[in-house]
Amino acid sequence: MSQNRKIETMSDFFNNRADIYDDHMIKELDLNVFYDEIAECIPKNRTNIKLLDLGCGTGLELERIFRIYPLAVVTGVDLSSKMLDILKAKYKDKMSQLKLICQSYFDIDYGNGVYDVVLSTYSLHHFSRELKLSLYRKIYSSLKEDGIYIEGDYTAKTTDEENRFIVESERIRKAGGITDGLYHIDIPFTAETQMNLLRQAGFKRADIKKQWDKTTIFVCEKNLKNVNIHAIRI
Numbered sequence: 001m002s003q004n005r006k007i008e009t010m011s012d013f014f015n016n017r018a019d020i021y022d023d024h025m026i027k028e029l030d031l032n033v034f035y036d037e038i039a040e041c042i043p044k045n046r047t048n049i050k051l052l053d054l055g056c057g058t059g060l061e062l063e064r065i066f067r068i069y070p071l072a073v074v075t076g077v078d079l080s081s082k083m084l085d086i087l088k089a090k091y092k093d094k095m096s097q098l099k100l101i102c103q104s105y106f107d108i109d110y111g112n113g114v115y116d117v118v119l120s121t122y123s124l125h126h127f128s129r130e131l132k133l134s135l136y137r138k139i140y141s142s143l144k145e146d147g148i149y150i151e152g153d154y155t156a157k158t159t160d161e162e163n164r165f166i167v168e169s170e171r172i173r174k175a176g177g178i179t180d181g182l183y184h185i186d187i188p189f190t191a192e193t194q195m196n197l198l199r200q201a202g203f204k205r206a207d208i209k210k211q212w213d214k215t216t217i218f219v220c221e222k223n224l225k226n227v228n229i230h231a232i233r234i
C-alpha cells in the first residue's frame with residue numbers, strides 16, 4: 001500500500017514508461033483476459049459505433065473493438081504524448097477514424113448525446129470522488145440515449161482498504177507539498193463506492209460485468225434500454 005517511490009506527474013509517469021507499457025500489461029500482468037472481457041461488453045447490435053476512450057494510452061483496448069467494428073469512429077483522450085505516439089504507430093490504417101486529443105479528460109468538453117460507447121480502462125483510479133463524479137456526469141451527458149459507459153479499473157476490496165489508500169494519498173501529497181495537479185498516486189475505490197458515484201451521475205443502471213481480485217468491470221446504461229450482456233446486477 002505504501003507508495004514510497006518518487007511521485008511523478010501523470011504525464012511524466014506514462015511518458016517515461018510508454019516504451020515498455022504494452023509488454024508490462026500483456027506479458028507481465030497477463031491482461032489479455034481483461035481486454036477480452038472489455039470487448040465482450042461492447043454492444044454488438046449496431047451497424048457502427050462512435051466511441052470515446054478516456055485515458056486510451058497505447059490503445060490496448062481498441063484492438064478487439066476494431067475487430068468487432070472495423071469502421072468504429074474513435075475519439076481517444078490521453079495526456080501522455082508518448083503513449084499516443086505508440087497508439088498512432090499501431091493503428092496507422094485507422095487514422096481516418098481516429099481523433100486523438102493530448103489533454104486531460106477533466107479539461108475538455110465531450111459534447112451532448114454524441115457517443116454510443118464511452119470507455120475507460122485502468123485510468124481513473126488516481127482521482128478523488130469529486131473529480132470522478134464530475135467526470136461521470138460529463139460522460140453521462142455525452143452518451144446517446146441508448147449509449148453505454150464501460151469502465152474497467154483497479155478497485156479496493158473493502159472500505160478499510162479504500163480508506164487506507166485515501167489516507168496514504170493525502171500523506172504523499174502533503175509530504176511532497178502537492179496542492180494541485182494530476183499525479184500518479186493510486187486511490188482505487190470499492191465497487192460499491194463506484195456504483196454509488198455512477199448512479200449519482202445519473203446512470204439508470206450500473207452493473208458489475210466481471211470482477212477479479214483487484215479489478216472490476218462496470219457497464220452502465222444511460223437509460224434502461226439496451227445492453228445485450230449477461231451481467232451481475234447489484
Ligand SMILES: C[S@@+](CC[C@H](N)C(=O)[O-])C[C@H]1O[C@@H](n2cnc3c(N)ncnc32)[C@H](O)[C@@H]1O
Nearest residue numbers: 014055056057060078079080104105121122123
Ligand atoms: C494505465 S494506462 C491505461 C491505458 C489504456 N487505457 C490501457 O488499458 O492500456 C492509464 C492512461 O491514462 C492516462 N491518463 C491518466 N490521467 C489522465 C487524464 N486526467 N487525462 C487524460 N489521460 C489520463 C495516462 O496518461 C495513461 O496513458
